[in-house]
Every structure is written in structure tokens, then in C-alpha cells.
Amino acid sequence: MPTTLRRSLLAVLATAFLGAAPSMAMAGVNPPTVDDNLDPGSSIHVTKTVSTPVIPPRPDVVLVVDSTGSMGPAIANVQSQLSTIVSSVKAAQADAQFAVADYKDVSDGASVFTVRSDLTGDPAAAQAAINAISAGGGGDGPEAQLNALWQIGAGGNRISFRPGSSRVVVWFGDASGHDPSLGHTLADAVTSLQGVSAKVVAINVAGGDGLNATGQATAVTSATGGQFFPSVAAGNLSQAILEGLTNLPVTVTAETACDPGLSVSFSLSLPRTVQSGSDLVLEETISVAPDARQGSTLTCTTRFKLNGADAGDEFVQRVAIGVNDVTPPTVACGPGVNPSGRTPGGWQQAGFFQMVADDNLAGVSVAIRDDATGTSFGPYAPGTYFKLTQAPGRSGSTAVPFTGAVDWHFGFRGDATLVATDAAGNTASATCSVPPAQK
Structure with a gap:
């Protein structure tokens, strides 16, 4: 979408921290239908716009929290604002689910990694999970985030991601991480996250040596198609989380089913990746085969998917082409x-x-x-x-x-x-x- 419209949507999201959660602009494919008549062997060209949602469809959001001693103010900010984050995301994607996990350091024993709540669509359950986290421990400077990220992904398989969901891991902390961590290296963590197709939003909370002190945060976000916030004050953490959820890469693909004798193709070719909330403009060619049955009506249905997920009826295009009778009696x-x-x-x-x-x-x-x-x-x-x-x-x-x-x-x-x-x-x-x- 145009930059000004995108900014206005982000501004609306920001107002959620001052009042009621906003409703989101509609996304989808335009035009959703094409009806025309063509001679056998001919084609038409249609400009097709796929407007991606600001928040990707069917989101499975996992909050991964550094809960060591220095993180108290940041955790308190998220605890006080989680209901707003959840309601804002659900205003855009009603089927959004949230999971909560936290990590400390290896020296903290059994508390080194805890899943407070698996994915849930219940805001109260997500709130209870974040409220259960308290800052403490941590030992030396580096923490055990690489183990936590490995546990979240396919390696540990500790989160029950839904089939066809958009997986987003929101990781925030203020310190670098041990490498390896409980035997899991940076490469292991990246492979594990890629195994569940998760995009990582990493937010460095200002104060410690930082998530990216050794390049771990940018390595993870680059490898997963996420983004990195290099320095966010504890009091602004919740707003950064929401902004991170609205600035993610979205890969657009298409599944097309056509009657024999009718075909569609796109230029630009798909798949194509754009920023969430932006438009992908395609030139569509709809072609009737030379031997298509004259006098018939042929149909095509194209379902545009976002990050591999079904994005709903708004992203379905239906084509109906009447094949002209050009044969004289x-x-x-x-x-x-x-x-x-x-x-x-x-x-x-x-x-x-x-x-x-x-x-x-x-x-x-x-x-x-x-x-x-x-x-x-x-x-x-x-x-x-x-x-x-x-x-x-x-x-x-x-x-x-x-x-x-x-x-x-x-x-x-x-x-x-x-x-x-x-x-x-x-x-x-x-x-x-x-x-x-x-x-």
C-alpha cells in the first residue's frame, strides 16, 4: 500500500496504547473477479493488485522473554500492555494465537527455559502466562537465548504451531548469549527456527551489552526473514513489539485451478516477497486455448497465499471467460x-x-x-x-x-x-x- 496509508495504519495501531483497539483496513485481491468473452486462441491482460494485510494471516505469535534480573522494567511494560497487543493483533487477524516462554542462564538450572503457555487464542490465558514471569537470576553476562530459540523451533518442538499459520517469534532481551548454549549453537538455533518457517523479531532492550553484541540477533533475523530493533527503551517495548508484527516480509504465492482450455499466468512471477501491509502489483494474462470448446464458459480460481497460509476469501480471484463461437455454419x-x-x-x-x-x-x-x-x-x-x-x-x-x-x-x-x-x-x-x- 502507499507509504502514507501504511504510516496511518501504524499510527492507528499506536493509538491502541491510549484507547480502544483499532479496526484494520481490509486487504485482498483486486479485482476479485474477471468476466469476459474471448475468441479461441486469444488472451487478455489484467492488472492485479494483491494488498497484503499489515499483520500476516493466521498468526502464531511466540513471545520469548529474557527474564534475567535486569529485565524487570521491560517485563513489567509488556505485562501491563499485553492485552492491548493481543486485542490490536486480533482486530487485524481474529484467529491470532499467542504463546509465552522465557529464558535465563544455564546457571539457573530448571528455570533456564520455561514455556509459560503454548499457543492459545484466549487473551486471558496469554495474560496469565506473561504475568507468571518475574525477573531474576542470570549469572554471568551472556544468557541462554540460543537454547531457547532452538527449543521454540523444530529442534525442541516445544510450541504447537498450527498447520498453515504465519509463525512469528518475538524475542526480547538486553544481553548477548552463550554459544553454544546447552549444546546448541547459533547455527543450530537458526536451523531449528527455519524448520518451522518462523520469522524472528528481535528487540534489544537498552541497558545491557545487547542481543547483538556478538551478531547473534542480526544473524537470526536475517536468516529467518525477520527484523531487528537495535535499541528500545523498556517503556517503549510493547509498542516496538506491535510495530515488529506489522513490518514483516510476506511471501505471496498462488494456487490456480482452471478448466481445460483456460490458463492464467503472472508477471511478475510468483512467489514474490513484499513487506506486510504493502501492495504487490501483477500483470495477469488470461489465455484461451485455440481448441477450447466454442460457446462454453470456462473458469479459473486463483487462491493467493501469504507465507504459505490460506488468507481467506478476500484473496481468492475468480475468472469466468465465455469462449466466442467463431465457426460459421x-x-x-x-x-x-x-x-x-x-x-x-x-x-x-x-x-x-x-x-x-x-x-x-x-x-x-x-x-x-x-x-x-x-x-x-x-x-x-x-x-x-x-x-x-x-x-x-x-x-x-x-x-x-x-x-x-x-x-x-x-x-x-x-x-x-x-x-x-x-x-x-x-x-x-x-x-x-x-x-x-x-x-
């Missing part, structure tokens, strides 16, 4: 019958004809025209039997019902032309004439 002056229903041996000289017409689709009709006067009669159904009498000296053209098996009698000054017209307006013609009598 066939028409001929066929052998007719006499009033008794028999085809005479000299049917053409006798002037007995049949309007023979066919088409690839239903709905063909036939008109008949006197070439000398330009007068036309009809339309008639294919299979109509008629008697044609040609008299160059007559004053005009006539059409009257005939007798028996013969439907019509046409009196023309010149030859007759049959014009077949199908339901799409395609035409074809054939000439009928009565040979002059042999002398």
Missing part, C-alpha cells in the same frame, strides 16, 4: 421433395429444394433472398422444404405456404441465396437456381 440447397413427399429424379429442374444448414452449436436459422430484387424472407428452420419458381419478368418476390410435404413456395425474379446465421451471428450462404429447360 454450413448451408446448402439440398434435394427437396414434391408435395407427395418424394424426391423427384429431376428435383433441381422441378425447383424442389431443402434448406440444409448445420452448426457446431444449436440455434442456426436460414433466410432466403431473391438476388434480383434483394427481397429476403425468413428466418426458417434447417430442413425446410420449398418450391422455387424463377420468372425474370415478374414484378416482385413472393413467399406463400405450399401444399403437402412442401412448406413454402417462393416466386423469385432471380436466383435464390440461402443465408444461414448461427446464434453468435456467424453467417454462410449458398445459391439455389432452377436450370433453364432444355430445348
